[in-house]
Amino acid sequence: MATFKQVPPMSANFGQACYQCFAEQTPEKQLSRCGACKRIGYCSTACQKKNWKEHKTLCKALGELETTGSGMSLHFYNLSDPTAGDSINTMELTEFTNMSIHADIYFVERALGRPLDMIERNLFAWEPRCAACGINERMLRIRAREQGQGSSTQLQKCGDCLSTFFCSPRHWALVKKTHNTVPAAVNYNGMTLCQINQLIREDIRVANLLREGKAQQGGVSSPDFGPLLPWAPNRTMEGWKSLLETDWEKEFLGGIAEELPFPPGTPMKPFLRAASDNLTLPMTILYALERLYGGDLAFTREEVLVIHVIGAADLEVMNAMMFEEILHRLPEVKRVEILLCGPDMGKIGGSEKPGGVALSMETCPECTEKDRRRVQIMSSSLYHDYVAKAGASFKAPALAVAFNSGASEVETDSWKATMKVLVEKKIPTVFTAFNRGEAEKEAALLKEAGAELVPALGPCRNPWGSMLFKVEPASLEGFYNSNGWFAGGFK
Ligand SMILES: [Zn+2]
Ligand SMILES: [Zn+2]
Ligand SMILES: [Zn+2]
Ligand SMILES: [Zn+2]
Ligand SMILES: [Zn+2]
Known part of the structure; x- marks a missing residue:
């Protein structure tokens, strides 16, 4: 080994x-x-x-x-x-x-x-x-x-x-x-720099605990690879519930305390923060859908709900089971189809051909019994190439999402080409970012590409961004969260 x-x-x-x-x-x-x-x-x-x-x-x-x-x-x-x-x-x-x-x-x-x-x-x-x-x-x-x-x-x-x-x-x-003031660049629940520092310290302790547990089970893990706490509630909801008036604690704290094998009385909030680092993927998608369609709930009743993840990386592949939460929150949807699209997919078996190979992923017993499916397709193309290769057979998804794209920092020209296609084809889209600075720069790029941004989707904080703070070394207010900010959404 x-x-x-x-x-x-x-x-x-x-x-x-x-x-x-x-x-x-x-x-x-x-x-x-x-x-x-x-x-x-x-x-x-x-x-x-x-x-x-x-x-x-x-x-x-x-x-x-x-x-x-x-x-x-x-x-x-x-x-x-x-x-x-x-x-x-x-x-x-x-x-x-x-x-x-x-x-x-x-x-x-x-x-x-x-x-x-x-x-x-x-x-x-x-x-x-x-x-x-x-x-x-x-x-x-x-x-x-x-x-x-x-x-x-x-x-x-x-x-x-x-x-x-x-x-x-x-x-x-x-x-x-x-x-002891609240930094504008982070602006997270009115917390001060000192309080955020304390939170990070507590999260490190929990990460150590979780890693020790995994090591005892013979598993291999590290803070930088793979989901720290790959947990999503084991239930299907009875119907769509709006995500506008609720938050992480209301939706998940009870479930995590009930389902995880910790002695009663264990403080569960740090574990919720760890879990939110993965759950942010489906929750950000669902929230963006609700905001983008502004009250039109047709997406909750699609037979097949198609989501395109642009610039997909290992993170989304390793967290793939998290997308089941979309099925569990949309009981009328029969199938969720996730396209993971990006050059990184080439390393892990993504196809260059549009369409690619559709893999039927393992679902929970309840979904399996009801023949509800989660389908994953991997493409190693850049998204604008993917759209071009698909030609006339291209069909816009319910949502295209770029998680923490970093579009303003790396591969900016390639991202600009993708943004142009997203706007031209009127593909419902949302971009997320690690921090305020990146969100604002990416919003400017999206506008430059001709996008008319929905105000509720940025640049602003994402209520379903990860609760886990990560520290930027050598930076003064250098905290960031996975999907912590929306850069912009449009359709
Ligand atoms: Zn302090
Ligand atoms: Zn030691
Ligand atoms: Zn399920
Ligand atoms: Zn030494
Ligand atoms: Zn000094």
Whole structure:
């Protein structure tokens, strides 16, 4: 069996959880830092020994970075003080932080003579830094050596979230001004940055629990591959229920507490958040259908409901069973047909021919008994090519959806060609995005392609976006959620 390297969570990259087994530091159980690089911590010498073979070369390179390399970062740091006045210059801070991370990675890669892998890069991208000035502990130690003894070489952290760091009381006072406010770029249920940090920490704990459980069952999983908690309620609803006046908790919290084998009294909200990361796929589709057709419920009575997923990737394939929730919420529909379309499908058996092979997927006993089906077709074409190849036989789906397309960031020209076809063929469409910035940029692209956007579908928050926050390394308000925002919808 191939050995599988698990990606250390944010807390391990902060030095607040064992870098080998991810056990969290508690007031009773402190970690001991690697004595050489001081960058990571371990819960025991056993864990340190286990990790040493892997850590050894990077540890040495970090030592060289400290003696000869980080001076460069400190030099730039001394040039630009992002906290000159009584507030933080976030532009300068972001610029310095990015520059410093890149300089460090550049130095270490040269010292090692090879590129860093993603796990190693996380150690730089997630290195604790003062939230006001961007200094890290390595730079603090260099400065202390240059200035002689006396100055502190450790960062302090917010006692509530443990995820925001500062180098001095003055800088904490500056940070506090925004730390307990609601960031506009996220705007999630009125939560502050500190509260979101706390939520993320709780979610990491739950992810560890779920992963441990899977490991015990002999399964293989990681935070970056496959659904964390592939759960959807095991029931078919009696009829269509509007998704406008309800939310994640009302729809799923009861069911998840009932169906998952946890002792009564277990707090279920973190598990709901984990499940929402997968359930966001069908729920976003259903909500978009309801909004797009503005009260016309014909889609709930289609014999065959056809959905096209544009730019589909592994995520949708691994989460395919989630689409059964569409069947379960639309009891009058006989068949749900999902086209997964995108170049990534080529790697996993997608066909280039339009139409492709229709696979009848496994359904729950109730659906099987009633001969209700979930059909999946994979095409490795770009969507505009798919439409062109289908020619006259092309039939518009009830909805085409691009999940977290990133259309404004990567492959923008190709996405523009797809948007043009979607508008020209009047295909009912919705685009989702990870965050507000991407949603707004994609909305502009859609308008440029001639789309008349339905106001309820963006750019705005998606009430059925994943509840799970993910952290963008080296970013100030860098939280995002899968399908967290609608970029735009039109038909
Ligand atoms: Zn450990
Ligand atoms: Zn080390
Ligand atoms: Zn500072
Ligand atoms: Zn905090
Ligand atoms: Zn079913």
